[in-house]
Amino acid sequence: MELTRRSFVKSTAVALASAAAAGTLAGCSSLAGTGADAAASGEGVKTVGVCRFCGCGCGVIVEAKDGKVVSVTGDPENGSSRGLNCVKGYYLAGALYGEDRLTVPLIRDDKATKGTPDGLREATWDEALDLVAGKLRDTWKADKSRLAFWGSGQQPIVEGYCTAKFWKAGLLSNNIDPNARLCMASAVVGFMNVFQTDEPAGCYADIDETDVFVTWGANMAEAHPMLYSRLTARKLADSAVRHYDVTTMTTRTSASADKVITFRPGSDIAIANAIANYLIVHDKYDHDFVADHVQFKQGTENIGNATDDGYDKSDIGQAVDNVEPITFEAFAARLAPYTLEYASELSGVPVEDIQELAEVFADKSRRVLSLWTMGVNQHNRGTWMNHCIYNIHLLCGRYALPGDGAFSLTGQPTACGTAREVGTFSHRLPADLVVKNPDHRRYTEAVWDLPNGYLDAIETPGYHTVKMFRELSKGGIDFLWSAHNNWAVSMPNLTRFLGRGDLKGINDAFICVAEVYPTLSTQYADVVLPAAMWVEREGAFGNGERRTAVFEKAVDAPGDAKWDLWMLMEIAKRVLAGEQIGGEDAFDHLFGAWYDADAAAFKGSDREVCASIWEEYRTFSNPDLNPDAAAINTEAKLKMEAKQLAPYEEYIHNHGLTWPVREVNGQWLPTLWRFCDGKQEDGFDQYGIEAYGEHDKAGGVSFYKSADKKPSVVFRPWEPPAEEPSDEYPFWFCTGRLLEHWHTGSMTRRVPELDRALPEALLDMNPADCERLGVTDGDRVRVTSRFGTCDITVSTAGRTRPPAGMVFAPFFAEETLVNLVVQDTYCPLSKEPDFKKTCVSIEKIEG
Amino acid sequence: MENEKVVISSLVVEARLAEVEAVAATLAQMEGVEVHEVNGYKIVVTIEASSTGASHEISSRFIQIPGVLNVNLVYVNFEDETLG
Structure with missing residues (x-):
């Protein structure tokens, strides 16, 4: 860079950061029209964007020059992030420009090469699309229970909408589910059961207004850095603000906590119930709020664990959603066994700590904000634990009030916007509608202009994610299409799903993977479709606080990589050829408003296409249209x-x-x-x-x-984890995400130097356990569960500090593949797997 | 330095108030890092490094400094890298 340019860029950098630091975070909005606009100084073209990574949904201004992205600035006008990004912002360009970017369609001719980096050859789009569409159509015509689409909380909104429409209305199939099943499903079922609406009542601004933070099973510092920044800012601004970190291990999030409450894995429901019981027994609940706003229920109990394939169809599996109304007195009686002492006995948390936390909720002079993520959701009782948090907040009148609420944080950029709001789940339709409700199907038929009763064919939900991959591994799936995910790294129990031992299911199935880089999933693909990424086309995300935000197209995709939406249209066109809906060509009926099938092109610019699809989607929430x-x-x-x-x-x-x-x-x-x-x-x-x-x-x-304008407080008992440490498998194994590497690292591990920051997945262990096993930092160990085995390097200086008897590893590294070990047991209500409590043995690998 | 490849980024580092000056001093000693301003618990810094990866590597070390609570990226210019 020339010196004058360098000087200008640097002064811009300083001015922007200085403005961002000035006063409160909200003060960043004064940057509008000066900072971000000045950044480019007329040299590049700036577009509005949203970060590609986590669920925070931070706004970014993207500057492009000569067809390349050249700078990224935190967008001060984005209400979620107010000008700040986390260090993952460095990857926003690196993620686009990795050397091994996929730029041409690839076809595998020899299935025996599956599971290896070899065996894929270059192909034309026509050959690849014909092949994928042919396989999909053949499967569809033969037995549509054997086809599946696995989507994502990273699939932009209009793409998710069109995929759902193609699958549900075009193919009349519910075998579509997103990877959000792995992270948000328990939160979703919790919302639906308690409030009959899938949404948080609060927003990120609650963080700026609360007096006490309670983080439950959440490592915000690593997984939601921008929101954690707001949490620490609030604490630093007012020394009276408190933070209780309720967790199974010390994490970076614990750094800001005034008290870290470390509980035995799986005992969180006992703690929550003890708090609720304390509030009632000591008459410290909000009588008026309860009288005006709450109805009480209890549900099916002793529900066992969804580890075996037959669980969903078992008698208990069929009964898990049942609830019945009870009186407040009956509810109180159900809670009565949950004394502080009983909860302490189950959780290992001192009685006085649970009491202190209960008093926090009882003290109405201060506002309390509960925040939670995967420790609560990825739980064999994930839905129940969501209930239990709402139970506390509703009992003490702390919900839907500024700074006083319970807020489920989202893991992916558009898990809310696409997976949940559009409804790319096996049981849903757009806008909170569900397939099994006849009124919901009629409403969807009206918006999609389908004949009356057309969607009755999909009244039964399809395969949820774990079921989908169990079927794949058993040979029950002939066609799988995946996009915006990397299932061969992120799914639990990969020992089973990658066909170790029996490759038949995964080898026989035809697998299409739309991707931007080679991943472990593309190694199992029969066809790889190279996708345009992030700002290489326009899209929109919906973040964790109900905020919908558009990212504009800034640059063209490299080579022959294409917008996923174009791939979808081209495949749908081929599959639906000759089919009719209401006497009209089926494809044109569903997608003709924005796609010209004959020309193989969109009717308009990215902006016009997105706006056209959005206007149809928006009809769901604007019935007057x-x-x-x-x-x-x-x-x-x-x-x-x-x-x-x-x-x-x-x-x-x-x-x-x-x-x-x-x-x-x-x-x-x-x-x-x-x-x-x-x-x-x-x-x-x-x-x-x-x-x-x-x-x-x-x-x-x-x-x-x-219902009746009263959310449901449902009694949920403590029931034990699916498995508990034994002589054979004496350690709890917890997995999760760390700051540097987003999910499976397919984007964030592209730039070689980045690996120096976090080069490999380490097994964080307690020093006492290391001493007992005779292992030290840097030693290789073999981790084994009932499900599988992986080898990994030990660290006692890692980013998490597990207590004795527990170990932690991030899941980003495909070379380590910790998910070979992780159980695929899921919450019976939400079908979300428990990634946090697999029991394992650890042995040193000698030599 | 003329035409040397450089990635320039700016960040706001947040630290415990009692330790903010010490954190700023530590940051200032790191190669490629310049401290421009301390505003309450916030420290305005720039990083100049040869690549995005190197910039990220430097910024990743900030969190290890005692007293640092958060590292926010505000702006990153990588035109030398992407325009090559």
Whole structure:
């Protein structure tokens, strides 16, 4: 770089960071129009974007020059991140420009080469698309229970929408599920069971307003750095602010905690129940809030564990969703056994610590914010633990209030926006609708202009993720298409799913993988479709606080890599050739508004295509745009506009908006605090409450989406983990994510130097355990469970500090492949696997 | 230095208030790192390094400095790297 340019770039860098640091984080908004705009100084073209990585949804300004991205700046106008990014921002360019980027379609001719880096040859798009579409069509015509799509919480919104539409309306198949099943499903089922709506009531601004943080099974410092930054900023701004870290091991998140409450794996429900019991026994719950807003229930108990293939269809598996109403007194009686002493005995947490935490919730002079992630969700009772957190918050009147709430954090950039809001799950339709509800199917038929009753063919949910891969491994799947994920690294129990021992299932199936880089999953692919990535096409993400944000196209994709949406259209066109819906060509009927099948091209620019699809999708939450949908909405009382989305352009102008977005005097105004009464202009849910809710209820909130406007407090007992340490497998094994490497590292491990920061997956161990086993830092050990084995290097200086009897490893490294060891037991309600509590043995590898 | 390849980034490092000056001093001693400003518990720094990877490697070491709570990336220019 020339000196003058270097000087300019550096002064820009300093000015931007200085502005970001000035005053509060919110002060960053003063940068608008000066900082970010000045960054380019007219040299590059700037576009608005959203970070590609975690669920925080940080805004970025992308600068491109000569067809390449040349700089990235935290977007001060993005309401989620306010100008800050974490160090993963460094990868945003590296992720695009790795040397081994896939740029041409690849075909495997010899299935015997599966599981190796070899065997893929270059092909034309026509050959690859014909092959994939032919296999899909053959499978579809022969037995559509044997086809599957595995998507992602990283699949942008309109792409997820079109995929769901193709699968559900085009193929009449529910065998579609996202990798969000692995991270958010327990949160989703918790939301649906408690509130009958899948959404957090709060927002990230709660972090700036609360007085006490309680993190439950969450390592925000590593997994949600920007939000953790807001947490520490809040603590630093007010020395009275407290943080309780409720965890199974010390992590970087514990650094800001005033008290770290370390519990025995799986005992969190006992602690939560003891807190709820304490609040009732000591009459420290919020009587008015409970009277106005809560109904009590209990559900099926002693539900065992979903480890065996037959669980879902077993009597208990079929009964897990059942609940029945009970009185408050009955609820209190169910909680009564959960004394502080009993919880202490189960959890190993001192009685006084549980009592202290209970008193935090009891003290109404201070606001309390619970935050949680995978420790709660990836749990053999994940849905139940979500319930238990809401139980506490609802009992003490701390929900849906600024700074006073319970907030489930999201792991992926659009797990909410696509997997959940669009509904790319095996049991869902767009906008919280589910396949088994006839009114929901009618509504979807109206929006998609399908004949009445057309979707009755999909009233039964399809394969959830674990079921899908179990079927694959057993030879029950003939066609699998995966996109925006890397299942051969991220799925639990890979020993089974990668066909170790019996390769038949994975070898016989035809597997299509859309990818940007070679991964372990592409090694099992019959066809690899090279995808355009991130800002190489336009897209939108929906983050953890209901914020939808668009990332504009900034550069072209390399070589022959194509937009996933184009691949989908081309495959759908071929598969649906000759098919009809309502007497019309099926493809044109479903996708003709934005795709010209004959020309093999979109009808318009990326922007126009995204806007066109968005406008159709938006009809789900704006029934007035479709008279038939509006009639069903009224008749069936669906309240679809309760999740109202704005016109597409609004998201670009506003750098993202949190739904519901309401049109007020020609302006579209977001909602930050859902179900909370107040002015829409100030971020409250004014119009939702006016339309459906009630004013002047306790706390100034009204849960108008819930049955009888009352969320459900459901008693959930403590039941033990699926397996517990034994002589044979004496250690708990917990897996997770660390800051540097996003998920399976397929993007973040591209730049060789980056590996120096976190070169390999290490097994974090307690020094006492190391001493007992005679291993030291750097030693190689073999980790073995009932499921499988992997070899890994030991560290006592790692980023997590497990207690004795527990070990931790991140899952990013395909060369280590810790998921060979991890159980595929899942929460019976959410079908989300428990990645946190596999029991293992550890032995030193000599030599 | 003319035409040397460089990636320039700026960050806001957050530290415990009592340790912020010591953290700033430690940061300033790191190669390629320049401290521009201390604003309360926030330290404004730039990193100049030969590549994105090297920049990231340096920034990753910040969290190991006693007292550092958070490292936020604000801006990164990698035009030398991507335009090559």
